[in-house]
Amino acid sequence: MEIVKYPQRESWKDLLKRPRIDHSELENVVSEILVDVKNNGDKALKDYSLKFDKVELKDFKVSQAEIDEANLRIDEPLKKAIGIARGNLEKFHDSQKVTGRIIETTPGVRCWLKSIPIEKVGLYIPGGTAPLFSTVLMLGIPAKIAGCNNIVLCTPPGKDGKVDPAILYTANFIGLKNIYKVGGVQAIGAMAYGTETIPQVYKIFGPGNQFVTAAKQMVNRQGIAIDLPAGPSEVAVIADHTSTPAFIAADLLSQAEHGRDSQVMMFTIDENITELVKEEVIRQLAVLPRKDIASAALQNSKFIVVSSINEMMEMINEYAPEHLIIAVDDYLKYEQKVVNAGSVFLGQYTPEAAGDYATGTNHTLPTNGFAKIFSGVNLDSFVKKVTFQYITEYGIFNIGPAIQCMAAQEDLLGHKNAVTIRLNKVTKK
Amino acid sequence: MEIVKYPQRESWKDLLKRPRIDHSELENVVSEILVDVKNNGDKALKDYSLKFDKVELKDFKVSQAEIDEANLRIDEPLKKAIGIARGNLEKFHDSQKVTGRIIETTPGVRCWLKSIPIEKVGLYIPGGTAPLFSTVLMLGIPAKIAGCNNIVLCTPPGKDGKVDPAILYTANFIGLKNIYKVGGVQAIGAMAYGTETIPQVYKIFGPGNQFVTAAKQMVNRQGIAIDLPAGPSEVAVIADHTSTPAFIAADLLSQAEHGRDSQVMMFTIDENITELVKEEVIRQLAVLPRKDIASAALQNSKFIVVSSINEMMEMINEYAPEHLIIAVDDYLKYEQKVVNAGSVFLGQYTPEAAGDYATGTNHTLPTNGFAKIFSGVNLDSFVKKVTFQYITEYGIFNIGPAIQCMAAQEDLLGHKNAVTIRLNKVTKK
Numbered sequence: 001m002e003i004v005k006y007p008q009r010e011s012w013k014d015l016l017k018r019p020r021i022d023h024s025e026l027e028n029v030v031s032e033i034l035v036d037v038k039n040n041g042d043k044a045l046k047d048y049s050l051k052f053d054k055v056e057l058k059d060f061k062v063s064q065a066e067i068d069e070a071n072l073r074i075d076e077p078l079k080k081a082i083g084i085a086r087g088n089l090e091k092f093h094d095s096q097k098v099t100g101r102i103i104e105t106t107p108g109v110r111c112w113l114k115s116i117p118i119e120k121v122g123l124y125i126p127g128g129t130a131p132l133f134s135t136v137l138m139l140g141i142p143a144k145i146a147g148c149n150n151i152v153l154c155t156p157p158g159k160d161g162k163v164d165p166a167i168l169y170t171a172n173f174i175g176l177k178n179i180y181k182v183g184g185v186q187a188i189g190a191m192a193y194g195t196e197t198i199p200q201v202y203k204i205f206g207p208g209n210q211f212v213t214a215a216k217q218m219v220n221r222q223g224i225a226i227d228l229p230a231g232p233s234e235v236a237v238i239a240d241h242t243s244t245p246a247f248i249a250a251d252l253l254s255q256a257e258h259g260r261d262s263q264v265m266m267f268t269i270d271e272n273i274t275e276l277v278k279e280e281v282i283r284q285l286a287v288l289p290r291k292d293i294a295s296a297a298l299q300n301s302k303f304i305v306v307s308s309i310n311e312m313m314e315m316i317n318e319y320a321p322e323h324l325i326i327a328v329d330d331y332l333k334y335e336q337k338v339v340n341a342g343s344v345f346l347g348q349y350t351p352e353a354a355g356d357y358a359t360g361t362n363h364t365l366p367t368n369g370f371a372k373i374f375s376g377v378n379l380d381s382f383v384k385k386v387t388f389q390y391i392t393e394y395g396i397f398n399i400g401p402a403i404q405c406m407a408a409q410e411d412l413l414g415h416k417n418a419v420t421i422r423l424n425k426v427t428k429k
Numbered sequence: 430m431e432i433v434k435y436p437q438r439e440s441w442k443d444l445l446k447r448p449r450i451d452h453s454e455l456e457n458v459v460s461e462i463l464v465d466v467k468n469n470g471d472k473a474l475k476d477y478s479l480k481f482d483k484v485e486l487k488d489f490k491v492s493q494a495e496i497d498e499a500n501l502r503i504d505e506p507l508k509k510a511i512g513i514a515r516g517n518l519e520k521f522h523d524s525q526k527v528t529g530r531i532i533e534t535t536p537g538v539r540c541w542l543k544s545i546p547i548e549k550v551g552l553y554i555p556g557g558t559a560p561l562f563s564t565v566l567m568l569g570i571p572a573k574i575a576g577c578n579n580i581v582l583c584t585p586p587g588k589d590g591k592v593d594p595a596i597l598y599t600a601n602f603i604g605l606k607n608i609y610k611v612g613g614v615q616a617i618g619a620m621a622y623g624t625e626t627i628p629q630v631y632k633i634f635g636p637g638n639q640f641v642t643a644a645k646q647m648v649n650r651q652g653i654a655i656d657l658p659a660g661p662s663e664v665a666v667i668a669d670h671t672s673t674p675a676f677i678a679a680d681l682l683s684q685a686e687h688g689r690d691s692q693v694m695m696f697t698i699d700e701n702i703t704e705l706v707k708e709e710v711i712r713q714l715a716v717l718p719r720k721d722i723a724s725a726a727l728q729n730s731k732f733i734v735v736s737s738i739n740e741m742m743e744m745i746n747e748y749a750p751e752h753l754i755i756a757v758d759d760y761l762k763y764e765q766k767v768v769n770a771g772s773v774f775l776g777q778y779t780p781e782a783a784g785d786y787a788t789g790t791n792h793t794l795p796t797n798g799f800a801k802i803f804s805g806v807n808l809d810s811f812v813k814k815v816t817f818q819y820i821t822e823y824g825i826f827n828i829g830p831a832i833q834c835m836a837a838q839e840d841l842l843g844h845k846n847a848v849t850i851r852l853n854k855v856t857k858k
Contacts, residue, residue, distance in 0.1 A: 081831035105517035109783075257844070339548060349825045359538050384801075385805075396783070412686060
């Protein structure tokens, strides 16, 4: 952990740099698999499952028997916890429903916006060493609330040909029916192009390793929408003299344990807190099971001391962190100045881990500075908004002349005529 | 205009095919210009303005004197028309503001969503033979309502070094201050990378020729957001025995006059209407100034007769038209079944041309089938939604155990510890 004090503005860019992600060298191998899946469908999926997952599958679709087995393997406390998370996520995402009011922009001219679910969406859930059943909740719940008709979930099988029971339990619990045991690039290809077994979708959501990420980028260029550009997870924590060093250290480590390329930053105007937090990090790191990963991530971490809150918030907005924890008593002072962040955690009792699982907000968030432009996954990610308009005879009488005038100025006389021909009929009446 | 009666479902894909767009052969020339602008800034802009626009510019920024001159050159009726369109667009886009309610998902756990404007956006407005001042309204008004801090507008100069006066008048009228006389690929490059004169932006909006479109796609891959993937404009019109053939013909032609690659489709369950509309198209086409363009577009146009409303709406949803006009008396029968469309025009007195200029809805819409996934430009296009959460001590007491349980299941014990360390303090009190 490097402590940087009162950096010059010219050094910001360098200080706030992220680990470079470049998937271009993977493109050939990823592209080859995608083409194969596109051309050979299920056969290609079987080949790659054997090659990468070391398993020979007869059927990709998860059966009722497999779901029943997963139900038995998940204990009651975990079921209860998943139930709590589900309830909170449902409440919050349900509150994001927008009912398009009808706006009469001119007498006789009515406009409205209607949210219509994207019909076919695909959710990718990684398996392997870190099966993320929480991501099933984060993607499946808004997809269900939005009303998407066809929700496909792909997740890799283990060597025993089975899917992680927590993933299966959770998917079934929230009502997902189409679960397929396919992972990696081949799963992205299957959802992008469709195979005999796996239906094609319009938009693909979910995290994954660098191959999965490269595959999502590639099918995105071919017209399949994706949730967000991917990058390593990251957190910025704001501390001051009211902060609890042990809390902050725990938050920094909870981010650092995600991966070696995770980013962990602390910002403060209080020099003293940096040493206190550093000591706590060392103490807590020593007993952390994922110590090796966290240590590697901490190599790139920085504690930045600045001279004013304004300067700090400018810097953080320039960094645009995925997660921002304002771990101080008087968080309002900072909160108002947040412009670029994925999700913000306020006060001393709001760890980022809470948002990863159960507050109700979504944990699929923009990384790598994309919080400047993009929202995290929310209900809108699963709908498109279609505009409707209805003009009465009186309405066209009112706005018709303006349209004629503007269309004529743009030399689009066919446009003008579509109005004239109606105005003639209205005024003749 | 080809009349297709009762097509088999297997033929749908072929029937609904769009003209193929492939910009890959432009990539080399576009990429070269982008790299040049990135490396050489204003100097490159000057070179390309001389090369492509045949004009030597001293200063790219439009001056107050130029705006004053444009004000004088626009006549009062046009100013009044632009004022009406502006008022309607403001009313409708203003109604799209969302105030994030605070949701208490669990006692002591509060979550909300805050819309925060994207700080820096760029608007591209084509010039040349068709200066689209209406697009200045469609992009500039939501950008202003959203509250974007830095709005850059680029539009090409004519050979006289001046910008179209209607574009200039409109931009100034709605309060856009940073207007630059730069067009084409070099304008996209300038907004994507920034130059000495033109500020870098995070998201680029606006239509353009195939070079501009290719440039937008290319900078998009480099992390600059864009409004929508581009494609030729298109309309689907639904007609029945109550429709007025002259209205429908005028709507089809108003779409066809956009460009040779425009798409024009009519759907009906009433065989008789097709001949009546066809006669009207021929009659109206004869006197249309942009007859050549419209005729070319009509070569690809189809009148499709189907046997039921359900079948028709399935087909239209498969086509996912940019514009859908339901030009019948009983439009409700069809409206309920719309799933995929950019903007929908209901009834006999709602021509698509009205939405192009003045109903209040946005005319920047998804083409090429992307209405299945994407919304047209709306207020959301200019904001990102940031989630906030605040947990009280009582709140972490309530949801803490669930988070601990889930984090442990995912083997993320650092996450679990960030909660445990807080719970310990709360329960000790």
